[in-house]
Amino acid sequence: MAMRRAGLFVLCLALVAVAVAATRWLPLARDEVHDPAGPGIGLLQEPAEALGWLPPDNAGNQVRWMQALDQGHINPRSQILPSTQVNLRSTDVLLKNSGEMPMVRFPHRQHTAWLDCSNCHDKLFERTAGATKINMFLILQGEKCGLCHGAVAFPLTECTRCHSVPRGSPEALAFGRGLVLGP
Ligand code: HEC
Ligand code: HEC
Ligand code: HEC
Known part of the structure; x- marks a missing residue:
């Protein structure tokens, strides 16, 4: 039965x-x-x-926005005033306090393609890898990563899009003893 x-x-x-x-x-x-x-x-x-007509996703608003941008389907304006300086960064930061889950790889390139440094620094996150207190409780309450993810970026149900680096994997070993991987 x-x-x-x-x-x-x-x-x-x-x-x-x-x-x-x-x-x-x-x-x-x-x-x-x-x-x-x-x-x-x-x-x-x-x-x-x-x-x-945009690359499909099965979460959030059903568009894979990073692909839409990288593949040139959309070409959003990066500034309103010509004098505004556009700041890009392409380091990845490894966030290791993920309990039983794979570690979190935070990518700067993808974020600075849409956002300015000041959207995150230094109120939300420190500019020193490993210095910010982040955990899932805060995120689920809409703080830290959760300020955007689940609101304007892919939702928190997509665990492995953030928790993408299994311990001991080649991706993890590439960071060596450090927390930051350069471009
Ligand atoms: C979407 C949010 C976000 C944006 C936008 C962002 N950062 Fe970060 N940044 C982070 C996070 C998260 C960390 C890791 C913090 C930690 O580990 O405590 C970090 C770490 C850093 C670090 C230390 C690690 C490293 O890469 O050397 C520097 C320096 C930094 N950011 C500079 C910048 C600059 C410059 C910009 C703009 C070009 C920028 N960030 C844009 C979220 C962001
Ligand atoms: C938007 C990115 C993101 C998503 C999506 C996400 N997490 Fe996390 N998670 C993090 C970050 C960042 C940390 C803190 C890592 C650190 O500080 O080193 C974390 C920490 C954790 C931890 C460690 C203990 C704790 O409470 O902080 C667990 C367990 C965890 N996440 C589980 C999950 C599960 C399960 C899901 C899916 C339902 C999920 N996460 C989705 C970013 C994310
Ligand atoms: C200020 C807003 C903001 C914050 C804070 C933020 N993100 Fe994002 N994130 C975005 C946007 C916008 C995108 C691109 C759109 C999308 O993928 O939904 C993105 C994309 C990503 C991607 C890339 C997805 C891909 O397809 O390549 C990852 C991974 C990610 N975020 C993880 C994190 C983690 C981990 C944190 C916290 C440490 C965080 N984000 C904090 C706005 C934010």
């Missing part, structure tokens, strides 16, 4: 997954955010039209 129930449950999950894949983005009139009788419906661009 238990087995049969488990089978049914898996079947239901599969059906839900198919339904989600088929709808991917709900029409604005059915998203329960927009007023279906409001004047904006029919004028606003539908998310499926705006996002449907």
Whole structure:
């Protein structure tokens, strides 16, 4: 009986997954955010039209934004005023306090492609590898990485996108005794 129930449950999950894949983005009139009788419906661009041609993701708003940028599908403006200096950095920082999970590789290149140093330094994070107190509790409360991830960047359900460096793996050994890997 238990087995049969488990089978049914898996079947239901599969059906839900198919339904989600088929709808991917709900029409604005059915998203329960927009007023279906409001004047904006029919004028606003539908998310499926705006996002449907970008590299797909199965989390968050269903777009793999880093690929969209790196593959040149989008080319966002990097500054409003021509005088604004654009700062890039491409070091990766290894955050090791990840308990039983693989360690976290924080990539500067991907972040400075969208953000300025001042978005993170030095209020959110120290400019010294290993100096900032970060943990999953803070992140789940919307602090540190959680200020953006789950809000405007890929969600916290995607554990392995951050926890990507198993201990003892070639990626881990590349850092040697250090916490920072240069470009
Ligand atoms: C999305 C947030 C974010 C942005 C944007 C960002 N950083 Fe960082 N930075 C971090 C985090 C997280 C660490 C690791 C902190 C720790 O380990 O305590 C770090 C570490 C550093 C470090 C020490 C490690 C290293 O790479 O040598 C320096 C220096 C640094 N950042 C400079 C910069 C500069 C310069 C910019 C802009 C070009 C920048 N950061 C943009 C989050 C960010
Ligand atoms: C946006 C990036 C990100 C995502 C997504 C993420 N984590 Fe973390 N996690 C971190 C960082 C950063 C730390 C702290 C590492 C450090 O300070 O050295 C951490 C720490 C941890 C720790 C160590 C103990 C603790 O409570 O801090 C565990 C366990 C953990 N994460 C589990 C998970 C699991 C399970 C998921 C998915 C449900 C997840 N994490 C998703 C970034 C992330
Ligand atoms: C100020 C906002 C902000 C903060 C804080 C932030 N991120 Fe991000 N992160 C982004 C954005 C925006 C992207 C690119 C869009 C996306 O991938 O969803 C990104 C992308 C990433 C990627 C690259 C994904 C890829 O496909 O290459 C990783 C890994 C990541 N973040 C981990 C972290 C970790 C770990 C922390 C905390 C130590 C953190 N981020 C803090 C905004 C932030």
